[in-house]
Amino acid sequence: MKLLMLGGTEFVGRAITEEALDRGWEVTVFHRGRHAPPPGASALHGDRTAPGGLDALAAGEWDLVVDTWGGAPTAVRDSARLLSGRARRYAYISSRSVYAYPAPAGQGEDGPLVEGSPDSAAIAYAEDKRGGELAALDAFGDRALLVRAGLILGRYENVGRLPWWLNRTARGGPVLAPGPRGLPLQYIDVRDLAHWTLDAAEAGLGGPYNLVSPVGHATMGALLDACAAVTGGGAELRWTEPALILEAGVEPWTELPVWLPEGESHDYMFGGDVTRALEAGLKCRPVEETVADTWAWLRTLGGQAPQRSDRPAPGLDAEREAALLGL
Numbered sequence: 001m002k003l004l005m006l007g008g009t010e011f012v013g014r015a016i017t018e019e020a021l022d023r024g025w026e027v028t029v030f031h032r033g034r035h036a037p038p039p040g041a042s043a044l045h046g047d048r049t050a051p052g053g054l055d056a057l058a059a060g061e062w063d064l065v066v067d068t069w070g071g072a073p074t075a076v077r078d079s080a081r082l083l084s085g086r087a088r089r090y091a092y093i094s095s096r097s098v099y100a101y102p103a104p105a106g107q108g109e110d111g112p113l114v115e116g117s118p119d120s121a122a123i124a125y126a127e128d129k130r131g132g133e134l135a136a137l138d139a140f141g142d143r144a145l146l147v148r149a150g151l152i153l154g155r156y157e158n159v160g161r162l163p164w165w166l167n168r169t170a171r172g173g174p175v176l177a178p179g180p181r182g183l184p185l186q187y188i189d190v191r192d193l194a195h196w197t198l199d200a201a202e203a204g205l206g207g208p209y210n211l212v213s214p215v216g217h218a219t220m221g222a223l224l225d226a227c228a229a230v231t232g233g234g235a236e237l238r239w240t241e242p243a244l245i246l247e248a249g250v251e252p253w254t255e256l257p258v259w260l261p262e263g264e265s266h267d268y269m270f271g272g273d274v275t276r277a278l279e280a281g282l283k284c285r286p287v288e289e290t291v292a293d294t295w296a297w298l299r300t301l302g303g304q305a306p307q308r309s310d311r312p313a314p315g316l317d318a319e320r321e322a323a324l325l326g327l
Contacts, residue, residue, distance in 0.1 A: 109208040
């Protein structure tokens, strides 16, 4: 298989590139040149947002193109149009954010979607991802695979959610743990996403797939227990009622990464139906493995994970945490 990876040097793109290389595929990474691609991949350089930025892709044929773009849909439109006659399939890494909010728990791929246009400039994450989906479909039709990922965790994370919890438990002492312990989570390990995406594309699958673990694959308790254990066991998890956290003005998801209290937002993020992906071979590794692998990677960086410039670093201020815990 010949893969053209649009991106391929950070987080999801890097994981997909490494998975393809492990399979012995011939991989070309098209990127801006800010980071080196994994060893074994060929590189082409260009900026998809600049005039002439796709010139390096004027020639060449591939079995599969994988695109993780999350900005203006016009970048997906232009790339997909350029490659539609020279690539067999196009996998677009989209997001479950394309579903209109709120969405009930158990919603599948046929749920209502946000508005989007392949000809649009950047609007907002959900609308941009939907526009990217439409751009891929316009150019490739049923040869386009739409991977609607949920929360993505694992090595190379440059959003900061799991790295924050790992660094916080590594510091030890009392840790504000947002309850309840049994709160169900849905996420996808980036390596499981990479494995499934390449399998699905190779099998000729097309259309939308919710790609996230089954409901309850992990819980908030299992996630934080794994973080505390892998970082040395010095953290004392103090489980705190959601009402107390919210009354204190702490923001779920951002100040306490991954956590959303039960209700509308939790149903939307952690209640998706993944039957279609499971029937197409999705397998999800245990949360303990995801946490341990991320910690091993993080330690190679001295604990300092890369952070996307377009996303604020998440996490709760230490003084606010201490005040909430009565310390």
